[in-house]
Amino acid sequence: MALLGKLKLGYSASKMPFGIHYSWVIVAVLAIVQVFGSSVFMIAGVMVPPLTDPEGGFRFGIGELSMAIGLYYVFSAIFAPITGHLGDRFGARPMMLVGAVMYGVGMVALGFVSELWHFFFFYSFLMSFTASITMVPMMASISGWFRRRMGWGVGILWATGGIGTAILAPLIAYMLESMGWQSAFASVGVAGTVIMLLAFPFIRSKPADIGIRPFGIPSDAPELPPKDRSVEALRLKVFNQHTRQTRAFWNLPVIHALGCAGMGIVLIYVIPLAVEQGLSTTSAALTITIISLVSIVSRLGAPVVAEAWGPRKVMAASLSIQALTVLILFWAHDPWMFYLFAASFGLGFGAEWTGYLEINRRYFGEGPMGSIYGWQMTGAFAGHAVTTFLAGLVIYVTGSFYPVFVLSALFSAAGLLVIATLESTSHVLIPDWEDSLPPEARSGFVPGVAAGDD
DSSP: OOOOOBOTTSSBTTSOGGGOOTHHHHHHHHHHHHHHHHHHHHTHHHHHHHHHOTTSSOOOOHHHHHHHHHHHHHHHHHHHHHHHHHHHHHOHHHHHHHHHHHHHHHHHHHTTOOSHHHHIIIIIIIIHHHHHHHHHHHHHHGGGGBSSOHHHHHHHHHHHHHHHHHHHHHHHHHHHHHTOHHHHHHHHHHHHHHHHHHHGGGOOSSGGGGTOOOBTOOTTSOOOOOOOHHHHHHHHHHHHHHHTTSHHHHHHHHHHHHHHHHHHHHHHHHHHHHHHTTOOHHHHHHHHHHHHHHHHHHHHHHHHHHHHHOHHHHHHHHHHHHHHHGGGGGGOOSHHHHHHHHHHHHHHHHHHTTTHHHHHHHHHTTSOOHHHHHHHHHHHHHHHHHHHHHHHHHHHHHSOSHHHHHHHHHHHHHHHHHHTTSOOSSSOSOTTGGGGSOGGGSTTOOTTOOTTOO
């Protein structure tokens, strides 16, 4: 039986109330981080109307702003594998501390934007790094806490992120109209950092840090001694080398890129389209609220269904919904039509993001997932970047939002074609990767026991 250490907060991780495993505390902490981390990504559409208002204080061009938002995704694509690797090396705890501080600094800095280059630096560069830290290594770290019920853990995380966005999108829109740009972002930035820092004492990078084992491991399973940093670094290097030799490693980022290309156009341009059709900024922002609220159902349910029935089916269903429901926007002129679109699109949107941790486990086993997930998020952000630039160019040339929604449907449909090329998830693709390690670095090695001994 493992010796269960005590947290510095004065309670035992092995004696949580009602027998709750500490992995669920980690889920709660990471959920708080996701609320604010995802808000960085989701507020882009809310910012477009005030920044491009010809009667406002900024008067940025839609093409210039599209380029800035596109660069946000370019930098996010660059940062995702870096922060994923850092999460594998150093753990979720230090990454959360850095992310919480950077969130406050970045959001407050956004409040002082007065020139376009300020927006490029504070949002495109600084906030992309912040979002990458709070999303990639934090989400990937959940894999190490579960051997069973990971679908529920991931679902709760994504669902909470949806709730946070549903609240923050209209709240920030309201604050921008009532308080002004500077006060709105300063308030959100300070509040977000304080809340994340209050949750920080509860975060741990892995179960062994507090002397417990992942949820779902039988109590009578043999316990393996911890490995030193040099051995862990070698295992991480060899594991990543093997994953990159599989077709799935390269196809999954492409699927994520195409899916996010489809959704990204909607998330940025549905609000400006609604405003163009006569809705107020606050009323138009309700489309994002409804998308987020409805997506809570699929964010929570999709990982559970993926764990039970297979992640490939869930991914295909989500992209099918995205491709078909965007067509509603071509007939949307009244608020109820935009809200109908949001309700239907939200189901596909919520499921698109949530299957990757489960399919990673199906394909690559129980290894460190930060780098793998980081590359998949690179695909996601690259998809957002390409379509943001492309959409801005199309809008500039055509003077209409509608052609970009055709692109949205086409990108989602293309993702379905790549899903069809994926390997079966019925078996691990790299079952023998540890054979490339020296015996002392393998997971079953026990010091003092010769290889081959009973």
